[in-house]
Amino acid sequence: MIMGNGAKDFSDEELAALRADFPILQRIGRGGQPIAYFDASATSQKPNVVIDAEADFYRLRNGAVHRGTHLLGDESTSVYEDGRASLAAFINGRSDEVVWTKNATEAINLVALSIGHASCGRGGEAATSLAIGPGDRIVVTQAEHHANLVPWQELCARTGAELTWLNLLPDGTIDGDCLDVITPNTRLVAFTHVSNVTGAISPVDLIVSKARSVGALVLLDTCQSSAHMPVDVASLGVDFAVFSSHKMLGPTGVGALWGRRELLNAMPPVLTGGSMIAHVTMDHAEYMPPPERFEAGSQPIAQIAGWSAALDYLRTVGMDRVVAHEEAITRRLLEGISSVDGVRILGPLSQTNRIGVVAFAVEGVHPHDVGQVMDGEDVAVRVGHHCAIPLHTHFGVRSSARASASLVSTGDEVDRLVESLSRVRSYFGGV
Template identity: 45%
Template sequence: MTAVTIPEGMPQYGDVPRFDVERVRADFPILGREVYGEKLVYLDSANTSQKPQQVIEAMALHYAYHNANVARSVHALGAEATAAYDNARAKVAAFINAPSANEVIFTKNATEALNIVANSIGGQLKPGDEVVISEMEHHSNIVPWQLICERTGATLRWFGLTEHGRLDESNLDELVNERTKIVSLVHTSNILGTINATARITARVREVGALLMLDCSQTVPHRGFDVVDYDVDFIAFTGHKMLGPTGIGVLWGREELLNAMPPFLGGGSMIETVKMTGTTYAKAPARFEAGTPPIAEAVGLGAAVDYLNSIGMEAIAWHEKELTAYALDALSTVEGLKIYGPKVPVGRGATISFTLGQIHPHDVGQVLDSLGVQVRVGHHCAKPACDRFGVPALTRASFYLYTTTAEIDALVRGLDQAKRMFS
């Protein structure tokens, strides 16, 4: 794969080999197109990442030559499709250092993964029990818990945010207590870019005997994640933010917990046996994969994992750290621009949200779009975080392994143009 060939003598990020960004970009057909006659500058990877040709081809080849349903047929195509699906699960398990591939549940996205835990674990809550989240969560890690607490009578509590966009842990011991049954937090904020240091929280969760779930949708694609090292009980992430296709996400959970949880959806393939008088359920992962699963999407996700591994997650993380430092400096030159979240490239990801004076983010986004610069505007499915800082919406630029400093320069020029147009 040409994208990961490192030319001899290429400089390094410390002990980590630096990859050739231009060779990486050559693997992404969409990055060569224009928008409104302008070269495409894609700075919306926190929303969805672009896809390399290797992922596109892997899915096309599956549909062209191996298409069949899985775990149902004894014919050759069925066996090939099942093997491909199982192979993808094994790749994902290895990518996050899961002790067993049986702990990897394929879902349609991270939202479904979070809902599975909220409904299966949360459905067993009762009045007096407590669930803890935070003010920086994506709506997919707020609304399911609100619904469950309304249904069961449990209480929902949350960490607040500091002025710098970090979790306020000042009341950790009071917030996470003997009544707490599960703490579900975002690991890397999709709106503030904050990477949450979870060690103190994990220690407190273990002390009170609660469970810990992390939304890793903005972590796994950029730095990888080790479920053993982080001592978590569940994580959720999604394929389309890590070079894979839409329509597939991942729930990882400890195998003993998954096998003790009631299923979320009922139907084909998730059963042990069915009688008119009752049903018994299969063990994980089948227990949580009712119906025909996202087979080709799993193949595509497996190809995305291969691609990321071939470059190296450490190299990707260092590349993004350099980009973030560069962007923070470059954006500081734009008069009237205010960044929300950490102002330094330490403890933050490659996502930067900001306001530009009194110009509405939607107007900023339209100006940038006319110049070919693609960013996201709005509340980013994190409205409580916007409320915390008293803003209705933010403009967000987010970077990935294919982003260049030249694209950040294009963003700054576009913001300067927006200032001139609305001043």
């Protein structure tokens, strides 16, 4: 990574204390050892404070938000809104700019569907600035997770707008020389902060600057960055950003959209029903202002309680310390995996401008077989196309295995991963 903040890696004692907070790290795998977990990009493990916060909500505070005057209803509403404020503070945004969703995928779809509604004339005069149609362009990159590609394909199919993309260099990083695809008719640029395959950090400043020069909006997918580095939406200069709790030590089932207030005000709702209505007659409805406008129905309050605890945990640890630790782990992962004969890393080989997400292909061995062999030695890696088929196509492979580290990964676990990987090819009769 290139944070350069001077923070120090955790000492052995500090890392051991952190690991003690995560009960699942004591889980014994099929091979009889504690599982070395290298699948944090898929989902992070949870510290006790997160597990306890979610359980304690149900034990002590369970009630419906914004719907009653009794004690439990008031306390539930406080949990709900305090969680919003907590996430806003964590990303340097405003509370009224944070919309709860069930995951980051829904947050991206919320923006895409709302733009689609605006393009069909919904939302009144305020929404006309968001409308797109034939002659307009949306730009993504070849490095996107399907969640930040398919919704834009669908929006373009519905509206007649054109979808195009930023190409990649051979190592899978975004080609900074192809920004001319962001043309004056570009209305939106959507891209990942960090690739979930290569671990490469996108050139946010370059892309945002180009988008601004043509008046395009920018949506940033932070799913692979927000648990690994500070994310400051004000400094990043984007218009929308999406977040995923379960990637950030929090529970599954809750995510968030951050959007600039004036854009949220202009956006027509997507899901409609209870909790987002200001007034209803039999033939007309008036909607609440954001963020409530986008939060129809019952919400995942217990999960928000858990996510708040996760954010507090990350604040206490310090994101600068997380960066320093993962920088050391990334270096060890890259050096170790690249030393194994017959293994090709998909992505940059230098730790500069990347995090500890390392996808790799083993010569002559299917990724699922790689994963099964390593699982037999209690090393957990991801296998498949990681919901990024176009990126794998760029590398000329159908799928890969992927090791992704977290703030509690250890050097010894990296060594176990490398040792296990070094035995894969021989297991299948390779060299």
